[in-house]
Amino acid sequence: MKTKKQFTSALFCTLLIASCGEKVTTAPQTSEHNRAPAAEAKPDPRVARRAAPGLTAAQAALRRAQIANVDYRISVTLDDKSDDFSGRVIAETEIARPLQQPLTVDFTSGEVQSVSINGQTIPVQYNGYFITIDADKLKPGSNSIAIDYTHPYSSDGSGLHRFQDPEDGNVYLYTHFEPYKANRFAPLFDQPDLKASYTVDVKAPADWQVVTATREEKVETLADGRKHWHFPASKKFSTYIFPLHAGPFVVWESQAGDIPLRLMARKTLAPDVKPQDWFTFTQQSFAFYQKYFGIDYPFGKYDQLIVPDFTIGAMENVAAVTFNEAYVSRGEKTQAERQKLANVIAHEMAHMWFGDLVTMKWWNGLWLKESFATYMASLALATNSEFDDVWENFYLRSKQSAYLADQLPTTHPIEVAVPNTAEAFSNFDSITYGKGGSVLEQLPHFLGKEAFRQGVSSYLQEFSYGNAELKDFMDHLGKAANKDLEQWTQNWLYEAGVNTVTADYQCSEDKITQLTLQQTAPKEYPALREQKIQLGIYRMQDNIMTRVAAVPVTYNGARTEVKEAKGQPCPQILILNDEDWGYVKTRLDNRSVAQATQHINAIESAFTRLMLWQSLFDSVTDAKMPLSEWIDFALSNADAESNINVIRLIASDLGAASAYLHRFNMPEEQRTKYLQAIERFVWAQLNQSPAGSDAQKTWFGAFTKLAHTDAALSNAAQLLSGELEINGLPIDQDKRWQLIILMNRHLYGDYSKLVEEELAKDNNNRAQNFAISAQAIRPTQEAKKTWIDNILNKRDQYKLSQIRAAAGTIFPAEQLNLYHDLSAQLFAAIPKVSQTKDTLYNKAYATLFPVVCSPNAIVKYSKALEREKELMPALSRVLKNRRQQSQWCTAMNQLQLNLPN
Numbered sequence: 001m002k003t004k005k006q007f008t009s010a011l012f013c014t015l016l017i018a019s020c021g022e023k024v025t026t027a028p029q030t031s032e033h034n035r036a037p038a039a040e041a042k043p044d045p046r047v048a049r050r051a052a053p054g055l056t057a058a059q060a061a062l063r064r065a066q067i068a069n070v071d072y073r074i075s076v077t078l079d080d081k082s083d084d085f086s087g088r089v090i091a092e093t094e095i096a097r098p099l100q101q102p103l104t105v106d107f108t109s110g111e112v113q114s115v116s117i118n119g120q121t122i123p124v125q126y127n128g129y130f131i132t133i134d135a136d137k138l139k140p141g142s143n144s145i146a147i148d149y150t151h152p153y154s155s156d157g158s159g160l161h162r163f164q165d166p167e168d169g170n171v172y173l174y175t176h177f178e179p180y181k182a183n184r185f186a187p188l189f190d191q192p193d194l195k196a197s198y199t200v201d202v203k204a205p206a207d208w209q210v211v212t213a214t215r216e217e218k219v220e221t222l223a224d225g226r227k228h229w230h231f232p233a234s235k236k237f238s239t240y241i242f243p244l245h246a247g248p249f250v251v252w253e254s255q256a257g258d259i260p261l262r263l264m265a266r267k268t269l270a271p272d273v274k275p276q277d278w279f280t281f282t283q284q285s286f287a288f289y290q291k292y293f294g295i296d297y298p299f300g301k302y303d304q305l306i307v308p309d310f311t312i313g314a315m316e317n318v319a320a321v322t323f324n325e326a327y328v329s330r331g332e333k334t335q336a337e338r339q340k341l342a343n344v345i346a347h348e349m350a351h352m353w354f355g356d357l358v359t360m361k362w363w364n365g366l367w368l369k370e371s372f373a374t375y376m377a378s379l380a381l382a383t384n385s386e387f388d389d390v391w392e393n394f395y396l397r398s399k400q401s402a403y404l405a406d407q408l409p410t411t412h413p414i415e416v417a418v419p420n421t422a423e424a425f426s427n428f429d430s431i432t433y434g435k436g437g438s439v440l441e442q443l444p445h446f447l448g449k450e451a452f453r454q455g456v457s458s459y460l461q462e463f464s465y466g467n468a469e470l471k472d473f474m475d476h477l478g479k480a481a482n483k484d485l486e487q488w489t490q491n492w493l494y495e496a497g498v499n500t501v502t503a504d505y506q507c508s509e510d511k512i513t514q515l516t517l518q519q520t521a522p523k524e525y526p527a528l529r530e531q532k533i534q535l536g537i538y539r540m541q542d543n544i545m546t547r548v549a550a551v552p553v554t555y556n557g558a559r560t561e562v563k564e565a566k567g568q569p570c571p572q573i574l575i576l577n578d579e580d581w582g583y584v585k586t587r588l589d590n591r592s593v594a595q596a597t598q599h600i601n602a603i604e605s606a607f608t609r610l611m612l613w614q615s616l617f618d619s620v621t622d623a624k625m626p627l628s629e630w631i632d633f634a635l636s637n638a639d640a641e642s643n644i645n646v647i648r649l650i651a652s653d654l655g656a657a658s659a660y661l662h663r664f665n666m667p668e669e670q671r672t673k674y675l676q677a678i679e680r681f682v683w684a685q686l687n688q689s690p691a692g693s694d695a696q697k698t699w700f701g702a703f704t705k706l707a708h709t710d711a712a713l714s715n716a717a718q719l720l721s722g723e724l725e726i727n728g729l730p731i732d733q734d735k736r737w738q739l740i741i742l743m744n745r746h747l748y749g750d751y752s753k754l755v756e757e758e759l760a761k762d763n764n765n766r767a768q769n770f771a772i773s774a775q776a777i778r779p780t781q782e783a784k785k786t787w788i789d790n791i792l793n794k795r796d797q798y799k800l801s802q803i804r805a806a807a808g809t810i811f812p813a814e815q816l817n818l819y820h821d822l823s824a825q826l827f828a829a830i831p832k833v834s835q836t837k838d839t840l841y842n843k844a845y846a847t848l849f850p851v852v853c854s855p856n857a858i859v860k861y862s863k864a865l866e867r868e869k870e871l872m873p874a875l876s877r878v879l880k881n882r883r884q885q886s887q888w889c890t891a892m893n894q895l896q897l898n899l900p901n
Contacts, residue, residue: 049104051127053837054421055180057362059104060191066103067189069094070196071233074186077203078246080171084152085160089186091145099135106130106183106190110151118144131187147187156800156840157311159184160244165308167268167764172247174307174322176315179363179428180421182239193361193467195236202229204246209264211245213237213318215301234318235299236465238359243317245305254279256286259297265306265328268764272328278304281342281385285349288384289376294457298357298464304345308765309801311840312428314344316351316373323348325766331732334694336648339387346377358463363424365469367414367493370428371436374398378437392607392645394441395580400614402434403585406498409884410877414439415470415493425839426873431496438583439492445532445581446488446554447481455480488530497525500585501533501555501577507570515565517555517576530556536578536608537571538595545595545603550578573599575608597633606643613646617653623891626899627660631674635681644694651685651702654678658706662813663853664893679703679712691728700729704738708814713748720754733762737770744774745812751778769805776806779815784822791845792829800840807847819850820857827864830879834871846878853889861886 049059073090091105112126117137125132131147153162153173158181163172175185183190202210206227210216213234220228249264252275261282265273282304290296299319310324327341354376355369378398382390405411410429414436418424444452455477463472470493478485505515515535519528537549549568553560572595576586588596596603596612603609616633619625634657638650658678661671682702689696707716718724719731720739731739740758743751755771776787787806795803811819819826826848833845852858861883868876 048101049130049132051129053108053129055106055191056420057364057418060193060362062101063104063189063191064193066096066099066101067093067194068096070189070194071198071236072188072196073199075201076186076244078173078205078208080205080208082153084150086148086150087186088146088148089188091147091187091189093138093143093145095138095140095143098140099138102135103133103138104130105133105145105147105187106180107147107149107187108184110149110184110187112187113148113150114146116146130183149187151184151186154184155309156838157309158840161307161309163266163308163765165266165268165764166768170248170267172245172249172266172308174245174247174305174310175243175317176310176312176322177240177242178315179240179424182242185242185244188239190239192238192240192359192363195238195359195465195467197233197236198242199233200229200231200244202231202244202246203227204229205248207248208246209249209251211264211303211305211320212243213299213320215260237318237356241316241318241356243320243322245307245320245322249305252279254283256283256302257290259286260301262301262303263306264303265325266308269306269308269325269328272330273306277338277341278345281345282349284342284384285346285380288380289349289353292380292453292456293353293460295353295357295460295464297352299352302349302352309799311800311804314348316348316355318352318356321348329732330734331730334644334697335387336393336644336694339381339390339393342381342385342387343377343393346380347373350376350380353460357465358460359467361467361469363418363421363427364416366418366424366427367432367436368468368470368473370432371414371440374433374437375440378441389606389645391580392610394437395607395610396614396645396649398430398434399438399580399583400434401430402438402583403498403618405430406435406496408881410880411496413494413496422839423873426877435583442531442582443477445552446530447477447483451481452477491527491529495525495527495529497522497527498583498585499527499529500587502587503535503574503576503589505565505571505574505589510570512565512568512570515562517553517560517562519555519558519560528557530554531582531584533576533582533584534578535562535565536573536575536605537568538573538575538603538608539569540572540599540602543602545573545599547578547605547608573603575611577611579607580611600637601640606646609641609643610646610649613649613653617656620657621888621892623888623895626896627657627664627892628670628674628896628899631657631678635677638681639685639688644698647695648698651682651698654682655702655705659813660853660889660892663816663851663889664896665853666893666896675706676709679707679709682706683712683715686729687726693728696726696729700726700735701738704735704742707742708746710748713743713746716742717749734766737762737767737774741770741774741777741809745777745779747778747780765801769801772802772805773809777809777812777815779818781818781821784810784818788822788825788848791848792832795841800844803841804844804847807844810848811850813850816850816852819852823857823860827860830864830871830875831867834875837872839872839874842872842875843878846875846882849879849882851882851885851889853886853893855890858883858886858890 071092074087076085076087078085108129112124112131115122115124115131122137153160158176160173160175180190182188198213200212203226204210206225210229212231214231216229217232218230222228248267250267250270252263254261261279263275263278286297301319303320304323305320306323306325306328308325310322314321314323329337350373351369354372360366360368378390378394381387412431414431418427459473459476474485474489500520502518503515506513521528532552532554535551535553536547538545539548551565551568553562553564573592574589577584600609600612616630620627620630634650634654641647658675661675682699686696686699686703689699707713715724716739720736736758740754743749743754755774759767759771775783787810790798791803791807833842861879864879
């Protein structure tokens with residue numbers, strides 16, 4: 001008979017995102033600790049632009065002072081055979097004043113055939129990064145700059161990306177420009193505050209569909225059989241969201257009110273697309289946003305294209321949004337996966353207003369669009385969709401990633417100075433998305449929901465088709481709520497770090513007589529903040545731990561007396577951030593700790609159980625609870641859980657626990673005991689879950705990540721061959737690849753032959769990436785050396801998606817011995833990788849480096865970072881985080897080793 005593990009408060013003192021014993025300070029909120037808003041870059045006419053990749057804020061400011069207005073006419077010729085394409089850009093440009101400096105036009109890695117100004121051809125001055133036009137060639141007022149050019153198609157998912165389907169040979173093209181890649185498509189002034197309209201015409205193969213920000217007004221058939229597409233001028237928007245997509249797409253059509261909708265996918269993927277889901281989620285989001293913002297959708301039509309080799313989840317190109325093909329499943333989606341799709345659809349649509357209609361002036365304002373879209377997507381789904389657990393999913397995904405990122409050395413304020421476009425890319429992270437979205441989530445509670453909505457609407461109305469800054473947005477919110485938000489803005493948006501809140505209370509005759517909240521801050525980031533949270537008071541009633549009272553409270557400073565709590569029932573469990581209104585770490589009092597651990601499965605609120613389970617594992621990663629004790633608790637309590645979100649969390653944490661066991665320096669007998677116990681538990685849950693349920697699919701995913709014994713691998717092999725079936729669980733194509741990767745990970749059976757045979761019948765790009773992952777994950781020196789060589793020395797033979805597939809699986813936790821053998825080569829190659837100046841490649845290479853749990857291995861990270869300033873930000877940030885995560889892991893390992901035998 002299983003018994004529920006009891007924990008002492010010393011072991012379980014970090015519930016609800018807490019870190020027990022953290023060194024904190026309660027420094028007053030003085031200007032000494034506050035960061036001033038990032039100063040806007042000023043144009044400096046004395047500094048010539050160097051021939052180098054990227055654009056600096058100062059260069060962008062100079063050009064913005066030179067140009068008063070610009071609109072483009074873009075003509076492009078595309079085909080399905082060539083390695084490059086040709087085009088002509090005419091920039092109708094208004095020069096603001098007599099130029100003191102040359103004007104530069106961004107254009108990376110192409111060829112320029114000719115440049116003419118107002119009809120007069122001038123000598124081409126092109127250095128591979130930008131075209132220079134001498135000041136004396138341009139006059140104040142209207143000018144027409146015409147440039148003829150060619151450019152290679154890209155294979156890394158940026159610029160104009162070319163993909164040839166390995167199944168049927170069809171070619172598909174799509175653009176991805178954020179933050180500074182539009183100039184890899186055409187010569188443009190590639191910065192967000194030079195908005196323009198775009199008039200486009202495209203020559204393309206006859207069977208292709210061509211998509212941009214407007215619907216075509218005419219399509220001509222040329223003498224050679226090609227089609228010539230003509231598109232009318234668009235409304236004004238920034239270069240990074242300009243779309244051009246082409247290929248023989250399958251097209252589905254629908255409507256959202258009077259907005260025409262199209263969904264597109266390549267032919268071989270189309271059978272797996274469920275267009276009704278896409279259209280339903282799209283229609284629901286449009287219905288919510290247009291009413292909420294008080295502004296009709298501004299761009300006429302709305303296309304959504306599912307594209308291959310995409311390097312991110314999705315991109316908010318104006319009226320032609322692109323989505324990663326990973327959102328299409330070759331089998332039935334779980335509800336969580338359907339909600340993830342609905343969320344990304346809503347996120348990208350929110351950008352049509354916040355980002356596309358109103359755009360930040362420079363990349364320091366990235367949060368103005370990404371944080372807002374993150375929050376608004378969840379609000380849209382919570383308000384107008386079939387999903388009733390939206391905020392639980394927000395807590396699991398966005399907020400947890402933010403809490404982790406905010407404790408890493410690469411954390412930064414939500415609003416941060418961005419000196420150049422390379423740094424801009426690095427800020428597409430969990431602070432900008434997760435923390436920014438979480439901070440916005442608490443504002444409606446703090447200001448009032450209607451005041452917040454009115455502030456958002458008035459901001460969008462004032463700055464439509466223009467650019468704005470943080471101050472513009474906050475001024476509108478403050479005016480709508482009649483509240484001075486200057487200090488709030490300073491503390492939340494210009495300061496990094498997360499605060500911790502605890503409670504001290506007394507009771508008499510089962511009633512609260514006094515309750516005080518204490519707020520502390522990390523030593524490195526001492527700001528104390530103001531926000532509104534909800535206190536949940538829980539008591540046992542008829543064997544159910546029930547919330548008997550909810551007390552909203554706005555706290556500020558080091559201590560806040562909660563007068564509203566006086567007279568409320570004395571809590572058995574006091575939850576300090578009930579329903580997750582705020583962005584804050586909280587710590588339970590000792591009585592709540594004891595009750596929570598004893599009655600975790602009796603707590604009526606699934607959301608509260610979710611937060612408790614999350615916090616319990618956080619206490620492990622904070623090195624406050626030994627990993628073995630968490631495993632004992634989980635294996636004794638998890639099988640009673642029925643809520644799918646809690647099950648997803650527990651399954652994920654069991655996988656993480658297995659990885660930590662492999663990383664730890666610990667007695668082999670103890671490691672084996674816990675690894676096998678977790679494996680048996682997961683296999684039992686997989687077989688006991690209701691047939692066809694999301695829980696069953698969740699436990700299958702966990703099984704394929706942590707199975708390792710011969711018995712478990714034999715079960716996996718039989719599932720793959722069909723000799724073994726689990727009722728209600730079809731082994732679809734993607735699940736087959738999960739099992740094949742597992743076989744290769746442990747060199748089980750005919751693992752190599754399995755890859756070859758599966759590729760023979762499933763040879764699309766997704767399958768090829770799965771096959772690469774299976775090859776790279778094999779625990780042999782030969783496999784590792786082969787793929788390290790491919791990544792370092794043969795990268796031109798592989799697409800970025802393939803490099804990422806190998807790098808992401810090459811060193812699982814149980815293969816760290818192979819990493820240690822090869823780490824000298826990996827670290828030695830860092831300067832070479834950084835010198836490529838390829839941000840996406842640097843980020844992919846960085847994923848090779850694992851979390852380690854030994855001081856000697858950590859030293860290698862520190863040595864590599866001695867010359868941090870010479871490294872690409874995308875690479876150095878990952879190395880810094882890996883070092884910190886490895887230090888955390890080492891502390892966890894030490895706590896485990898200190899346990900009595």
